Amino acid sequence: MRPERYNAKEAEPKWQRTWTERDLFRTRNEDDRPKYYVLEMFPYPSGRIHMGHVRNYTMGDVVARYRRAKGFNVLHPMGWDAFGMPAENAAMKNKVHPKEWTYANIATMRSQLKSMGLAIDWSRELATCDPSYYAQQQRMFIDFLEAGLVDRKTAKVNWDPVDQTVLANEQVIDGRGWRSGALVEQRELTQWFFKITDFAQELLDALDQLDRWPEKVRLMQRNWIGRSEGLVVRFALDPATTPGGETDLEIYTTRPDTLFGARFMALAPDHPLSKAAAAQNPALAAFIEECKHTGTALEAIEKAEKNGFDTGIRAVHPFDPSWELPVYVANFILMDYGTGAIFGCPAHDQRDLDFVNSIGLGNTPVVCPPDADPATFTITDTAYDGEGRMINSRFLDGMTVEAAKEEVARRLESETRGGRPAAERKVNFRLRDWGISRQRYWGCPIPVIHCESCGIVPVPRESLPVTLPDDVTFDVPGNPLDRHPTWKHVDCPQCGRPARRETDTMDTFVDSSWYFARFTDPHRTESPTDRAVVDRWLPVDQYIGGIEHAILHLLYSRFFTRAMRVTGHAGMSEPFAGLFTQGMVVHETYRDAKGSWVMPVDVRIESEGGTRHAFHVETGEPIEIGSIEKMSKSKLNTVDPDDIIASYGADTARWFMLSDSPPERDVIWTEEGVQGAARFVQRVWRLVGDLAEAASLNASGEGSDGSVSLAIRKAAHRAVAAVEDDVERLRFNRCVAHIYELANTLQDLLARAKASPDPGAGSAFREAGQIFVQLLAPMMPHLAEECWQSLHLPGLAAEAPWPLVDRSLLVEEAITLPVQVNGKKRADVTVARDADQAAIEAAVLSLEAVQRAMEGRPPRKIIVVPQRIVNVVA
């Protein structure tokens, strides 16, 4: 007996059990069908899943289930980005060990994800905090070290005073730590670095091949890598003016063409020459000290006036020995870009102009814009950085900017200064090496040993992994590994004398830079990957995640894959062939009279005549409905996936996540929308019941023309073609619309079949019912199984191959074309599919509406766009 209502609460766990019992989603590496690797960014085990996860994993699941039905050997794994600060914060706050906290969270979130009914191969699950995972990461660190891809150097680092750790540049947002939000300070520390800059050019060039990545992400990476072509120029210094008799100064410029517009030289405050000069000049030393202080907080930098201090040093213009330029120390020059020194051309660089305007040094324009008069062209407050012809520049006059750059480079390259060329062409990158040292406990230990006599010694591979000690304390800030009584004390593997372990752990972005490769053979102990296996699975065919990882995670992963290539752990350079960045889940915000945020579950909405009023569920007090914002704990506008799944079922949540907005855009979570999705679930259930009934009715209609059965088949096959096209382009909202459309059409046809019996309708409905369920299956898999069963179809919906489109059903014998007169639609005309131009023209001109619109004028031209439109020009 088929129940009237579909009960998701019973059906969902039942089908999840069935899939598990049949081991349906286990992927075998030996399977030789074409592979398809779909991956969603793995979650950090923060405690509970949120709606953003639901959206992300639903999209991936649709792709996985669709590709499976299409006959691919699909890899769709799940794991945990399990190292990181929150576990230590929890340890400090709640006195629970990070390991315990993390694994408990994983257990909770795993069961939450399982309740979503995802087609995931859980046998490949991994957690980055597991020694079996980080052992392999340590192995690769040593391989990278031996391959020269790791560096240890002192560097000015971003120090997070709250987390007491170093942050990468990318982890500093608006001068604050990306996790703690604390103002970041600058400190000098010896750190471990991955030499990502070795691949700067390659990482940049390869972006052009990533044609299945969003243009936006590629652009962000391009900007981040920040390639610039320029010239390192050696200026001669007047030794009489320098602190230690220095004779030259290297600067970096991308505008050698503007050399005759030079007014000054400028050094970074921490440039060696600045320091040397400061040693003999207390006022300069004070100025440099001041720069350091304003240099920490980024807000200050933004507002800071351009400031400089004349060192008294004089430089000589490379093209004119009699031309002296003052050398300043300036607060706007960065030591770690270029050479930490520049020449200033105020007329064509805004920063230089702001600076000279504050000290009254003046400027000389040397590039004249095309529409300006060289005789009168002047610069006051706005520097000109566009194209033009050179002026006031001696032998460069009249040249274009490009030609002048080339001419200057050519001349200076061939000159020598102190036995070296006066200038060299130099490509510079904004990208810096990736500092991976973190002074934290809950991370992958860096497997090296510091020995007084042998220096830095890698931990021998046979003693890996270097595991984290369990007995640690979190009652004081700083690194628990460093203050552990015994852990760091170890004998040197080379000389056997007492030595010290590295107590820094790796940035957690290292963990997530290769998990996609590990999934291909996750339990392997002898090496990180099996080359044959990893080379078959990678690159990931479709990677799905948030735009917030556009730079950090994706760039690191691209570097890491290359480093794995160099060390023989993988054969490819790019980890992700297709990338999709999904939008956020947003929700209305609510506040009570006191201004406190109120959670959606505590709000009851009443609407009358289109206006909505909100009340507190318990107190009944009026609630103010606020703006729609990203779901966040601070604004309490979150909806718990567990609650939604408990009251509506996973399929409803999945359907709504896919239906409302294009996947790359934000989706607004609304109660009405969820209810609409829930209504549709029941409607599907009723419709499939009606189709099953209609399928078994073998109507013997006399004199039927078969139009109903043809219409049924056309609707079903058209829907398959449309859904197929849109799933492959990840346009899930359109898939949903096609399925609604098919449901509407089938419902109409059921009524029509009743009114005019058609002997073929039974089998057509049977076919349409099956197709309808198959189209639903990737999106609402549990409902699909229940429907599949009620249609008495063999096996499981999740195992059924994707329906084959009968292309002959997609073409119409007669087509209806819109008819325009002078570009305005006036009528429709129905003609045979293969009607020729003359026949269409005749049919169109005979239309009454066309004649009326022509007002007696003869047609001047008739444009017929085949299969599209007819336009009569009168």
Added chain:
RNA sequence: GCGGACGUGGCGAAACUGGUAGACGCAAGGGACUUAAAAUCCCUCGGGCUUGCCCAUGCGGGUUCGAUCCCCGCCGUCCGCACCA
């Protein structure tokens, strides 16, 4: 400041990138069924009037037989980078 994206009904959005603007959903209104409600089903739903015609895709121009789509100039919203020489 530099770079990029986006502006379509009351709302989320479609429109095969030059070919019927508003598919599909939500909300709203009307009706049927019901003692009543829920559920379900049917109808209406961009605006205006003279009911077959105007006006409508942020605003103003342009190209075209034809523009939401291409070009130019504004206005607005969002995002990324930010003293990178």
